[in-house]
Amino acid sequence: MLRIGMLTSGGDCQALNAAMRGVVKGLVSKRDDVEIYGFQDGYKGLIYSNFKMLTSKDFSGILTLGGTILGTSRQPFKLMRVPDKDGIDKVEAMKHTYHKLNLDCLVILGGNGTHKSANMLREEGLNVVTLPKTIDNDLWGTDMTFGFQSAVDIATDTIDKIHTTATSHSRVFIVEVMGHKVGWVTLHAGIAGGADIILLPEMPYDINSVVDAIEKRGKAGKRFTIIAVAEGAISKEDAALSKKELKEKKAKKKYPSVAYELAEKIQEKTDKEVRITVPGHTQRGGSPCAYDRVLATRLGAEASRAILEGDFGCMVGTRNQEIIRVPLSEVAGKLKYVDPKASIIDEAKTIGISFGDE
Amino acid sequence: MLRIGMLTSGGDCQALNAAMRGVVKGLVSKRDDVEIYGFQDGYKGLIYSNFKMLTSKDFSGILTLGGTILGTSRQPFKLMRVPDKDGIDKVEAMKHTYHKLNLDCLVILGGNGTHKSANMLREEGLNVVTLPKTIDNDLWGTDMTFGFQSAVDIATDTIDKIHTTATSHSRVFIVEVMGHKVGWVTLHAGIAGGADIILLPEMPYDINSVVDAIEKRGKAGKRFTIIAVAEGAISKEDAALSKKELKEKKAKKKYPSVAYELAEKIQEKTDKEVRITVPGHTQRGGSPCAYDRVLATRLGAEASRAILEGDFGCMVGTRNQEIIRVPLSEVAGKLKYVDPKASIIDEAKTIGISFGDE
Amino acid sequence: MLRIGMLTSGGDCQALNAAMRGVVKGLVSKRDDVEIYGFQDGYKGLIYSNFKMLTSKDFSGILTLGGTILGTSRQPFKLMRVPDKDGIDKVEAMKHTYHKLNLDCLVILGGNGTHKSANMLREEGLNVVTLPKTIDNDLWGTDMTFGFQSAVDIATDTIDKIHTTATSHSRVFIVEVMGHKVGWVTLHAGIAGGADIILLPEMPYDINSVVDAIEKRGKAGKRFTIIAVAEGAISKEDAALSKKELKEKKAKKKYPSVAYELAEKIQEKTDKEVRITVPGHTQRGGSPCAYDRVLATRLGAEASRAILEGDFGCMVGTRNQEIIRVPLSEVAGKLKYVDPKASIIDEAKTIGISFGDE
Amino acid sequence: MLRIGMLTSGGDCQALNAAMRGVVKGLVSKRDDVEIYGFQDGYKGLIYSNFKMLTSKDFSGILTLGGTILGTSRQPFKLMRVPDKDGIDKVEAMKHTYHKLNLDCLVILGGNGTHKSANMLREEGLNVVTLPKTIDNDLWGTDMTFGFQSAVDIATDTIDKIHTTATSHSRVFIVEVMGHKVGWVTLHAGIAGGADIILLPEMPYDINSVVDAIEKRGKAGKRFTIIAVAEGAISKEDAALSKKELKEKKAKKKYPSVAYELAEKIQEKTDKEVRITVPGHTQRGGSPCAYDRVLATRLGAEASRAILEGDFGCMVGTRNQEIIRVPLSEVAGKLKYVDPKASIIDEAKTIGISFGDE
Known part of the structure; x- marks a missing residue:
């Protein structure tokens, strides 16, 4: 008998079910x-031994289903x-559940925080295989996480819709894109949506540089400017503050989100x-795009092979279009940031996109 | 020679170009x-005689294009x-432009405010034919305005995406839908999206009734509740205030929009x-849906016939699936509200949707 | 106890579940x-007493689901x-099942053929309430059937996609649209997609009239022509033949479908x-559009009221945006055709669309 | 003065304009x-010196536009x-045009055949930079071509729509996917769409293996089977024939396409x-997906840098998420096939997908 526990933790995203x-x-x-x-509702289900027995039938027909059937x-x-x-x-409760049910392995789908906990469970002696789930694409050790491309599609669609209305009015449109502390979704959706x-x-921004870019467009006869701003974007000024100073500054004046401040x-x-659009949680909703379905399916298939081989303690990721296994110990606690010197940034600047950093 | 002036006024929407x-x-x-x-940018173009000469070629290939090529x-x-x-x-400036260019007719596409102005121009002696453009569907004299169904599609898609994430988390999700002072888009998108x-x-709401509906769902074992709220929704309490009292109340505590207050x-x-999603301006963006393209095309065709017949001073609308002409004098200044006693409200209540009014 | 039997019959379409x-x-x-x-798989389930007991939970979350959960x-x-x-x-078997299960009413969702059978069951003394399901929109007694607008959306999307490739190549593109013996989907998708x-x-076509329309476009400098042809379209020549003659003619030369012949x-x-595109069964697949979800929900709600009132023997349909009940005896066996003299045809001709009938 | 000639050749696809x-x-x-x-309509425009002078304005707002503005x-x-x-x-005519216009470089967007011709022009002494355009993804020297992911999205959407209708009926559904002589689109859309x-x-198929897979599903209680077949798929039997024998066999019995034969x-x-769906040319139509827009934009940006550096005779492609330049001499005439031993095939087999090759 092969007994597998499975849970999804953190914010949901597309292709978890896939x-x-x-x-x-x-x-x-x-x-x-x-x-x-x-296990229901992530680690909570493991802690409180709240689970359902599932059969392969429960996983049939869910390839295209958004969200997670496990909660x-x-x-x-x-x-x-x-x-x-x-x-x-x-932690003891989770270990207890694991051993009580005589599990052979835990399959854990999640993002950064989830991976830190998964690695801790590994250190505690549990067999763990993880899958990189997050729209943010900020997981170290994999080129791509599933959910990312679907979120890019939705954020891009938002910018597209704003574009048609923008051409009719003379305004600055700000679209705030998700991504936690990293800029992957914003970068890709911004390029795909033709943000200016x-x-x-x-890449902390200088508000004068942003204003220059807006006015340069005006002088070139363009009626509107579209700004894609990451929810975690920060000004140079604020980036120079200490954590404490920043906290104090933010306490003085609160904004619903970064777009309002900008x-x-x-x-x-x-x-x-100026008009603001915040697609918000829609970016993690709906059916996964084809790209994510293929990626998630491949990762899932490889996870099954790792389990059958007894190769535990790894995250299944992707590198250079191949599927790989990365030791959890290497993954946990590291974030994958956009490198301001990456060639994609260069290419974006080449076609005239401003990052407000000059 | 037949000289036609054309302008689009007010917020843009889908199918203006169609x-x-x-x-x-x-x-x-x-x-x-x-x-x-x-005329460029609505009445402004007429006032300041800012226009482009267009040929039929300029109107080719724009059936699917969002926004308005006239601004x-x-x-x-x-x-x-x-x-x-x-x-x-x-007003004198507009008349001057009209007569200077020796126009035979003005074709004006717009919503409520636009129609009031169009009617005034008619009263001033200009030949005017109008087309009912607005996502709000609040124009009196027509069953349907173009833009409405496209906006419903987008708002519904937003609720759909929230639905997949809602099933994964235990929360209340509020989706704020456009519609100015009327509830048409919210009503249709709410039903289509399966809002609770x-x-x-x-239909001013009682917050206790809303809370009851949320808790009733919790007791029935449902993990989440989705609320579709119109941007113009109001509580019974506020609806009972005088205009002045309401203004004072709103001045004391400001919310970015109604969803935040709720x-x-x-x-x-x-x-x-509670999580908030405000699709905002995306609801008036993007390519028109098939329904709106058919409606807008039919209305446009009929407008051309009215012009060729010299039948001016009318809005071309739709009633019972037929295309009709309605005197502008009857249309101007009247809003078409959702009737709380309409059968669609009854039907929605029949399947258990709460309107927070009980 | 209220015992309701339910079945879906005929080709599936969007919004059956809704x-x-x-x-x-x-x-x-x-x-x-x-x-x-x-009952499983339509009347078959009723005949062979093949059914599942369902609860309201089985109908939760299926608003957006294509196909039918009953088969x-x-x-x-x-x-x-x-x-x-x-x-x-x-027939005796169906009556037997009905009485054996002590049913109070059968809810039957289907198109033309289904309604003939439903009416027969009514004549046999069973309580029947029906819902008009078909992408073809050819059911007499209702302005609209659910599935229709979703099919129009898909067929329109097909024409849109062909449009972008058409502008790049100099060709005639034929898109064959579903609709059985009537032209509703083709007419609406054709107008919405900008078919020429x-x-x-x-409206039987004259091939010379079709060719004239193609060549007229060529002379006007247009690179391509897009033809939306209904799967049931017929030439004037063939329409003049007797049934027998037509059958003999078709036996001599077979085409995969009408688009190939054209x-x-x-x-x-x-x-x-010439390039051919046949979207085929995709036109009845996928999630229902917002319009169909609202329509289907309203019809379903009204059907529940008819049942609770004991008002049987009717189809629930829609007329002038209101939901109505129509006696099954009036509906059965009648098709709702596109009227060649309808104003929508006039409007389409007004903007230069050819129906190949001149 | 920098004089650039530009042309798009071969079948169109998404993101050419991008x-x-x-x-x-x-x-x-x-x-x-x-x-x-x-140059208009590909090499034809170069041969017959048929071109339009374009400005950067002509390339504004076309990021999302399907097809090619050059024809x-x-x-x-x-x-x-x-x-x-x-x-x-x-060839002489093309060289003549090039020199007569005093061009500094030709930018050529196309697939396999196009690249052979582009390489020939390079050999003839012209400065050429190319971009890998094809939905087929069969160009050697780049991990990815633009158009591919958009085509995968459309083919996947087709399979999705068939899926909902498939669950309602007991049938075998065949979806024929484009891709010329290679299987990339079919492979990805097949996995993404959950094809069986x-x-x-x-990977030439054995019809008995295909039938076995269908019957195995029937025995497992599945109502339907979905087959994604590449337009270039071939049986083992036919693959064993000589070119001549195959030609003779095909002459005897003609099918509209491979799906009909299968x-x-x-x-x-x-x-x-069995039901057949052939999305056909729609797979190369419509707006490019976000992925393709990012890819095409990056490739275009890099092409501009190659030109400004005077680095000619190369195709700009992508490898391991970076943008690279590959000598045209290496690219021309080579096809990039799906490797039957690739890990993605393994992964697909792991989750039970049959390739009909066992």
Whole structure:
């Protein structure tokens, strides 16, 4: 008997179900004696032993389904070692569930925080195989995470829709794109959507440079400017502050999100009308795009092979279009940032996109 | 020679180009001597005699194009009789342009405010034919305006995407839908997207009723609740205030939009996490849906016939799937609201949708 | 106890699930004692008493799901009175199932053939409420069937995609659109997609008129011509033949479908390259569009009210945007054709679309 | 003065305009003195000196536009050295145009055949930079061609739509996917769409193996089977024939396309109903997906840099997510096939997909 526990943790994204389907299809095509324990709502299900027995049938027809059939919740890594309000030691509880159910392996799908916890469980002696899930694409050790391309598609579609309305009015349009502390989704959606200015967390912006870019377009006879700004974007000024100073500054004046702050700054320095669009959670919703389905399926299939080979303690990722296994110990706790010197930035600048950094 | 002036005014929407294409194709298929004067940016182009000479070729290939090739701007009706900052009398200026160019007719595409101004121009003796453009569907005299169904599609898509993420998390999701002071887009997108609660301007809500509906779902084992709220929705409490009282209340506490206010109220009365999504201007962007293209094309074709027949002073609309002409004098200044007693409301309640009004 | 049987028959289409969800939500919101018997694969399930007991939960989350959760099959009306290969009298078998299960009502979703059978069951004394399902929109007694607008969207999208490739090459493109013997989908998708020529079953075409329209475009400097042809389109020549003559003619030369025949005729008379696209079954697939979801939900809700009122023997349809009940006896056996004299045809001709009928 | 000639050749695809926009934006952001000669309809425009002078404005707003603003045509490489019907030597004519216009470089966007001709022009002494355009992804020297991912999206969407109808009926559905002689689009769309069987030109199929896979699904209680077949797929039997034998065999019995042949074979060996869908030219139509827009923009930007550096005779491609330049001499005449031993094939087999090759 092969007993597999499975859970999805952190914010949901597209192709979670596709990836799990890949794992399960891969396992049952080789073994008749697979038992799947689907833990509900991420690590919470593992902690409180809340699970459903699933069969391969439960994973049939979910390739195109958004969200996760297991549910998910956020379980901050830094609180994992902190007992819950009832005094339960979470790590011990998870180990207890694992051993009580006599599991052979845990398949864990998640992003950065999830991987830190997964690595901790590995260190605690559990067999773990993970899959890189996040629209942010900020996981170290893989070229690509699933969810990313689907999120890019949605953010791009948002910019496209704003484009048609922008050509009819003379305005500055700000589209705020998700991505946590990294700029991957914004960079790709910005280029794909034909944004004029792209602001990334990795490249702090100078508001004067942004305003220059807007006015340069005006002088060239363009009616509008579209700015794709990452939710984590930051000005040079703020980037130079200490954490404490920044916190104090933010406490003084609160904005619903970064786009509102940027809009205010632009309106202070120009006479342009500014409009804000925040697609928000839609970026992690809906059916996965074809690219993500292929990626998630391939990753899931490879995860099933790792499990059957007993090769645990790894994240299954992708490098140079091949599927690889990376030791969890190498992945945990590292973020993959956009490199301001990457050639894609150069190429974007070549065609005249401003990053507000000059 | 047939000289036609054309302009699009107010917020842009889908199928403006499709409608203009219909008018022009209809005219040039019957007459060889048509001259089209495309006024830039709405009434502003007419006031300042800012126009381009267009040929039928300019209207070819724009059936699917969002926005308006003429540009648009908002020109509040109430300021039409107020001279501009240079002291120019706008109405006289428009008449001057019309007569100077020796126009036979003005084709004006717009929403409510636009129609008030168009009717005024008619009263001033100009030949005017109008087309009902607005995503809000609030124009009196027509069953449907173009742009509406496209906006419903986009708002529905937003709710769909939120749905997949909602099933993964236990939360209340608020999607704020456009529509100005009426609830048409919210009502249709809410039903189409499977919203659990729909809040419309025409049906002031009781926050306790909303909270009850949320908690009823929780008791029935549902993990999440989706609320589609119109940007113009209002609470019973606020609806009972005088205009002045409401203004004062709003001045005390400002919200970026109605969704934020609603979220705060829900969080005060429940322990649910609330998430807000505001698709905003995307709802008026992108390519028109098939329905709107057919409607706009039909309306445009009929407008061309009205012009060729010399039947001016009318809006071309639709009633019971037929295309009709309605006197501008009847249309101007009237809003078409959702009737709280309409059968569609009944049907929505029948399947368990709450309008927060009980 | 309220016992409801439910079945979907004929070719599937979008919003079948949405409609059934509407019925069930409507019933369970009013009554606690509803039992739903879901018959598998259309009338076949009723004949062979093949069903599943369903609860309201089975109808949750299926609003956006294409296809039908009950399965469907084609059961030609003309064979209903013919015993099956095992000698079973189908009509008696259906009555037997109905009475054995002590059903209060059958909810039947289907198109033309399905309605003939449903009416027969009514005549046999069963309580029947039906819902008009078909992409063809050819059901008499309702302005609109669900599935239609979704099919129009897909066919339009096909023409749109062909358009971009058409502008790059100098060719004639034929897009064959579904619709059985009527031209509704083709007419709407043709207008929405900007087809230059639209050929409908209701308006037999003259190949010389089609060729004239193609050549007229060439002379006007247009690189390409797009023809939307209904799968049931017919030439004037063939329309003049007797049924027998037509059958003999078709036996001599077979084409995969009408588009291939049309292509051959065009190539005989012009030197144009011709390309064929047949979106086929995709037109009935995928998630229903917002319009169909609203329509199907409203129809379903009203069906639930008819059932609760004991008002049987009717189809729930729509007229002038209101939801109505039409006696099945009036609906059965009648097709709703495109009227060649309808104003929409006039409007299409006004903007220069050729129907090949002049 | 920098004089650039530009042309698109072969079948059109998505992101051609995006790529040209990238080139032009890259050039004009560095140089004020760029002249762009846009040759009409591919090499034909170069041969007959048919061109338009374009400015950067012509390349603005075309990022999302399908097709090619320059038009295209097929000019088989093997006929390049054959004089046209008027006796004109095509190669000399192209050189003549190039020198007469005093061009500094030709930018050529195309697929395999196009690259052979481009390399020939290079050998003839012209400065050439090329961009890899084809939905087939069969160009040697680049990991990816633009158009590919967009075509995968469309083919996947087709399979998705068929899926919903498939779950309602008990049938075998064949979806024929484009790709010329290689299986890239079919492989990716097949995995993304959840096809049960994928048939590629690179892996000749055994009809008995295909039938086995269909029947295995039936035994497992699955109602339907979906087959994604490449337009260039071939049976083992036919693959074993000599070119001459195959030609003779094909002359005896003609099928509209490979799907029809496959359907006939399946119906001979099973009693299943088979349905065929051929999305055809739609696969190269419509707006490019975000992925292709980013890729095309990056390639275009890099092409502009190659030109400004005077680094000619290369194709700009992508390898391991970086943009590279590959000598045309290495690219010309080589096809990039799917390797039956590639890990993606393994992964697909791992989750139970049949390639009909066992």
